[in-house]
Amino acid sequence: MNSATAPESPKLTAATSGFVLAAAIAALFNTALALVRDAYAPLNGVMKSLTGNSWTAHCLADLVLFAGLGLIFTKTRAAEKIDADRLTGALIGAVAIAALGLALWFAFV
Amino acid sequence: MNISTSDAILLAHAGFGVTGCLAALWVFLEALNAQPGNAGRTRAAALVTAVSMAAAWICGGYWYVDFYPAEKALILTGPWPFAHNLFMETKEHLFLITGMLAFLLPVVAREKLDSNAAARKLVLSVAALIVITGLAVEGAGAVIEHGAKVALLRGGAKGDR
Numbered sequence: 001m002n003s004a005t006a007p008e009s010p011k012l013t014a015a016t017s018g019f020v021l022a023a024a025i026a027a028l029f030n031t032a033l034a035l036v037r038d039a040y041a042p043l044n045g046v047m048k049s050l051t052g053n054s055w056t057a058h059c060l061a062d063l064v065l066f067a068g069l070g071l072i073f074t075k076t077r078a079a080e081k082i083d084a085d086r087l088t089g090a091l092i093g094a095v096a097i098a099a100l101g102l103a104l105w106f107a108f109v
Numbered sequence: 110m111n112i113s114t115s116d117a118i119l120l121a122h123a124g125f126g127v128t129g130c131l132a133a134l135w136v137f138l139e140a141l142n143a144q145p146g147n148a149g150r151t152r153a154a155a156l157v158t159a160v161s162m163a164a165a166w167i168c169g170g171y172w173y174v175d176f177y178p179a180e181k182a183l184i185l186t187g188p189w190p191f192a193h194n195l196f197m198e199t200k201e202h203l204f205l206i207t208g209m210l211a212f213l214l215p216v217v218a219r220e221k222l223d224s225n226a227a228a229r230k231l232v233l234s235v236a237a238l239i240v241i242t243g244l245a246v247e248g249a250g251a252v253i254e255h256g257a258k259v260a261l262l263r264g265g266a267k268g269d270r
Contacts, residue, residue: 011225011227012217012220012225012227012228012231013219013220015216015219016216016217016219016220016228016231019213019216019217020213020217020231020235023209023210023213026209027206027209030202030205030206030209031202034202038198052174053174055170055173055174055201056170056174058202058205059166059170059205062205062209063209066209066212070216084227084228084230084231085227085230087231088227088230088231088234091231091234091235091238092234092238095206095210095238095242098203098206099203099206099242099245102198102199102202102203103195103199103203106194106195106198106199107195
């Protein structure tokens with residue numbers, strides 16, 4: 001699964017870059033889904049009907065997206081083209097936006 | 110001593126969460142001093158992080174679904190409703206990000222950190238994010254429990270008068 005990297009190369013393997021990009025997307029999706037669920041009650045009902053508890057369905061959606069996108073990006077090598085430092089920055093930015101978004105939403109809305 | 114199933118699961122949840130944070134800190138320190146000799150330890154610590162966070166997720170999820178509704182009702186009638194409205198609502202979603210980062214850590218720790226500066230920076234970042242969000246979630250858990258405590262204490266105090 002992993003591609004070989006040169007000793008001094010700043011490149012990441014396909015699996016690493018793929019799952020990092022998947023994690024950044026899944027973090028943002030997690031917050032977006034939380035906000036939509038909070039703002040639109042019928043969605044909670046639909047998610048509850050799937051697993052018995054809407055939070056459990058939320059967990060499964062996050063994990064399926066993270067694992068699914070990670071595998072797709074690894075297979076297609078789509079994220080390998082992105083600069084490693086840029087990918088790290090994207091992950092930090094996505095987690096910061098997702099975390100702040102959750103806190104601000106539940107504090108003020 | 111009377112420790113209920115609810116208490117045991119809740120304490121296991123917090124305990125596994127702290128273990129996951131400490132293991133992520135261990136990965137951070139190993140990555141700071143990345144050498145061929147400590148690559149195995151780094152990967153082992155990353156695996157401990159993922160397993161601990163998975164255990165914290167399972168215990169916390171079970172407790173949240175089965176036992177929290179009664180505590181939520183108590184908190185909302187007490188003087189600290191924000192313990193649920195802000196802290197639990199944020200925690201129950203922020204933890205999912207911490208969990209995914211914990212699952213990501215063993216993947217990124219497979220890189221050759223001693224010879225790849227970009228990979229080392231990535232591992233340091235992921236480990237630091239786990240520690241920061243993990244500690245935020247642990248702190249939120251303390252506020253939630255205090256929200257239930259003040260609801261009981263002040264409710265009891267009112268009843269005594």
